[in-house]
Amino acid sequence: MRHQFPYAAPGQVVGLLGGSFDPAHAGHVHITREALKRFGLDQVWWLVSPGNPLKARGPAPLDQRMERAQQVMQHPRVQVTDIEAALGTRYTAQTLARLRQSYPKVRFVWLMGADNLAQFHLWQDWRQIAQTVPMGILARPGQRISARMSRAAALYAPYRIPGRYSQLLARADAPAWCFVNVPMHDASSTAIRATGGWSA
Ligand SMILES: Nc1ncnc2c1ncn2[C@@H]1O[C@H](COP(=O)(O)OP(=O)(O)OP(=O)(O)O)[C@@H](O)[C@H]1O
Numbered sequence: 001m002r003h004q005f006p007y008a009a010p011g012q013v014v015g016l017l018g019g020s021f022d023p024a025h026a027g028h029v030h031i032t033r034e035a036l037k038r039f040g041l042d043q044v045w046w047l048v049s050p051g052n053p054l055k056a057r058g059p060a061p062l063d064q065r066m067e068r069a070q071q072v073m074q075h076p077r078v079q080v081t082d083i084e085a086a087l088g089t090r091y092t093a094q095t096l097a098r099l100r101q102s103y104p105k106v107r108f109v110w111l112m113g114a115d116n117l118a119q120f121h122l123w124q125d126w127r128q129i130a131q132t133v134p135m136g137i138l139a140r141p142g143q144r145i146s147a148r149m150s151r152a153a154a155l156y157a158p159y160r161i162p163g164r165y166s167q168l169l170a171r172a173d174a175p176a177w178c179f180v181n182v183p184m185h186d187a188s189s190t191a192i193r194a195t196g197g198w199s200a
């Protein structure tokens with residue numbers, strides 16, 4: 001398997017969008033483009049996961065998900081990577097620790113959809129993640145309330161940057177997070193799998 005470690009210049013701000021991408025879809029592309037703009041990011045790297053530790057069902061093979069993701073996401077400032085397979089990490093806290101070691105002069109921002117903020121307190125070392133990297137949260141249909149009411153949102157409420165100041169997130173010291181009410185896109189991998197979308 002070919003592993004890819006992208007280049008980032010010292011001082012650049014890189015958004016990380018981790019996901020199963022099983023398969024990648026227009027919703028992923030939409031939030032990536034919005035994140036680049038709203039958080040003033042230099043780049044976004046997709047981290048195509050070897051397998052979400054909280055999902056019982058294994059995803060499609062990584063090579064297949066990488067290939068589809070590369071077809072779907074084409075933008076000069078976005079890289080589709082299998083960094084976690086290369087590092088041998090599955091837990092985000094471990095991935096972030098390794099990336100910060102490998103790219104000491106790069107600022108990372110963790111990106112996720114609102115559904116993942118709602119579940120964030122179930123992740124391994126979630127407080128450590130929140131205290132290490134700024135987090136940019138993007139609206140997702142049906143998830144606004146559960147995200148805002150979540151345990152992580154409550155614990156880190158004093159550190160929330162209002163959406164209208166989203167450009168400040170990347171340069172803020174963690175903990176810092178920002179929920180942006182971007183126009184919503186209702187694509188989901190579950191819906192695509194249910195309609196046999198992998199064969200499309
Ligand atoms: N339509 C969308 N709007 C906002 N965020 C999204 C959207 N689709 C995916 N995301 C976010 O992108 C990241 C990767 O998502 P993932 O690959 O799990 O896709 P998914 O559509 O949520 O998949 P599944 O339905 O299998 O759970 C997650 O942070 C998720 O919240």
Ligand SMILES: O=C(O)c1ccc[n+]([C@@H]2O[C@H](COP(=O)([O-])O)[C@@H](O)[C@H]2O)c1
Nearest residue numbers: 018019020049052054091092093123124
């Ligand atoms: O580290 C964890 O405990 C953890 C638990 C659940 C999900 N994640 C990460 O969250 C990202 C989104 O996962 P998914 O399956 O919802 O696309 C992906 O990078 C996963 O590795 C991480």
